[in-house]
Amino acid sequence: MGNEQDQNQELTTAKAGEVQNTPRSSEFMTDRRKEILKIVIKEYVNSYMPVSSDAIVNKYRLPISPATVRNEMAELEREGYITHPHTSAGRIPSDKGYRFFVEHLMERPGSLSVPEQHTIQHQFYQIQLELNEWLRLAASVTARTAQNVAVVSSPHAFDSRLKRVELIGVQERLALMVVVTQDGTIKEQMLSLDEPTAQEELSSVSSRLNSQLFGQNRVQIDNNIKDWTDEFLVTIANRLSETLRSLEQHNDTQLYREGLANMMNQPEFNDITRLRQVMQSIESGPALPTIIPEVLTSDEAGVQVIIGGENRFEDLRLLSVVLARYGIDGQIVGVVGVIGPTRMEYNRSISTVKYISQLMTNLLTERSGSF
């Protein structure tokens, strides 16, 4: 409220605007146009109602007339930053408008508020120790904080090195193999054995594997066992190597989704067709499985924003995705993100994703000490 009034003081005529402070990146985007675009987005994000020239002038007490605003909006539309749903409707932002907003207009996404940080930290403290569920819980916290759908991918290791392997007999011919890697990943796998095997033998095998293969990655292990002779030992070592390989492959990546309900209630999804389309995109569409590996390998380290599919993902047309990597680059990384309607609070989503990815990185770092 007070905020809006402050900003209006910069807002007199276009000329005055152009003369002012910021080194303008484009001839077209005068300060006044920026301001109008900003207001259109702000209002539309809050209300999901097309924004009219009158409303802008009245609500924000601008020292210019609705007609002037209309002229400017017409220009903004010509350049593709906003549109009309129909002739006699107010303006709504286009994807290009959101893009410009996110890059130039939005207040720099700061941190979340301190109380919020505390709430999240508190929840994370509990997550920390619950290895099985921590990704799901992280997704759930993210969804709640960003008030949208959250996705979290299980972390993917680039070079898994054995920290420890245990073999536990389950039945005469069935054993459980638990593999822990240097980066803290745990993978369980059942092995069916050709011969009945006692726990003593399994223990002896695992202790030999531990002492001889500790700290090695898949390639080293494969090399190492080439000239081993004990057939049983080699069989198990092979299974171990396979397990490490499966960790490095993407097909092990799991995606946790939470908070569909948050998004479902947004007014843009009062249209049943859209709601269904959007749900399916998120549950089983092709976009996420494409984007996530990209983010994992991207050079960009920070938060990435994809608005309305950005012409690449048809099924994300109505959605925006805010993503960041978490983990330790080059060793073990995953993705955490927020999905919502293009009309989302970008600032909040970005802050959330940034903060949570940070926390998740800390957790992983802790867990993967090279101790």
Next chain:
Amino acid sequence: MGNEQDQNQELTTAKAGEVQNTPRSSEFMTDRRKEILKIVIKEYVNSYMPVSSDAIVNKYRLPISPATVRNEMAELEREGYITHPHTSAGRIPSDKGYRFFVEHLMERPGSLSVPEQHTIQHQFYQIQLELNEWLRLAASVTARTAQNVAVVSSPHAFDSRLKRVELIGVQERLALMVVVTQDGTIKEQMLSLDEPTAQEELSSVSSRLNSQLFGQNRVQIDNNIKDWTDEFLVTIANRLSETLRSLEQHNDTQLYREGLANMMNQPEFNDITRLRQVMQSIESGPALPTIIPEVLTSDEAGVQVIIGGENRFEDLRLLSVVLARYGIDGQIVGVVGVIGPTRMEYNRSISTVKYISQLMTNLLTERSGSF
């Protein structure tokens, strides 16, 4: 088609019906009325269209007139087995009608078709070894087979006995504890330690725990460690005991849901309000967390069917739930189920749930050999 014609031969007059074969359980439900109810349900399940007297007579070539059918339908309605959406619409089954159908009219749900069984078995073969994901995969297979939403609860143990515990150093003061119980459950837990501790010491502790506490449950362990003196050993043993307790408590139960998309496309959910309501019930409603523990402790061993919430669960009003227990009674059990609109193919859902619960039981049994 041929099937329907066969059945019609029993269908002449009400009197003839009453005289016939089956020992009738109620005065009211003559064979003819049963047949009509059956047809109404069958048609409605296929088409989601209210079923008219004419349609019944024509499509099934009944040797009676539409007027007679109307009279019978009026009776069925008076007794609450079917209803009208409005005066000039055909009949649709009520929950009571579905209930009667499931109990008396439906062909006994047999097994799934052999090819289907093979498909499922094939998928299960892969699930078998993937311990981390097997529940999710089971849910996913169930959803696909029943063409509805599937839920699977993680199995809950009544009396967890230690099979093996391993401690793996992660950082100086951070260790990973992996607990495997007799019934094959694996639980990982991070421990933060008061003092820096080397792997050797951790290994020595775990081997002592293994040898002294093998096969014991939480109570026995608590008893056992009372007079231990090694402080560190006691600390760890306590954490172990806590972990076993958490396995026995319900708060560890996780619910896997799959196939929301299947249900979303049903025509009854063209109404956006219903769709949202139903999604929320399934994602976060109170009904499932109430029902599942009931099923876990119920005397009823077979498949249970809850139609339209059966007056107990307001948020399931539009849904039916088909549930069965899997696992080993008294040791470790979970729940697998199918959720869909009340207008579901009960036969198929029941067969599916029956078959899958069977397979899951086998898997668990295999895994929990008292070897």
Next chain:
DNA sequence: TTTAGCACTCTTAATATTAGAGTGCTAAAT
């Protein structure tokens, strides 16, 4: 360059109209 004024367009809601589907009831037929 800005703005007042105004014609114009399009949406949305409300209201009417109509055809047809399917029933319930009555009275005749078996």
Next chain:
DNA sequence: ATTTAGCACTCTAATATTAAGAGTGCTAAA
């Protein structure tokens, strides 16, 4: 004692009609 033909009646669903109002774009004046 059932069953059925016949028919009046009810309600839906689709389509058209109307009217009010929101908000624009354009023109001409400030």
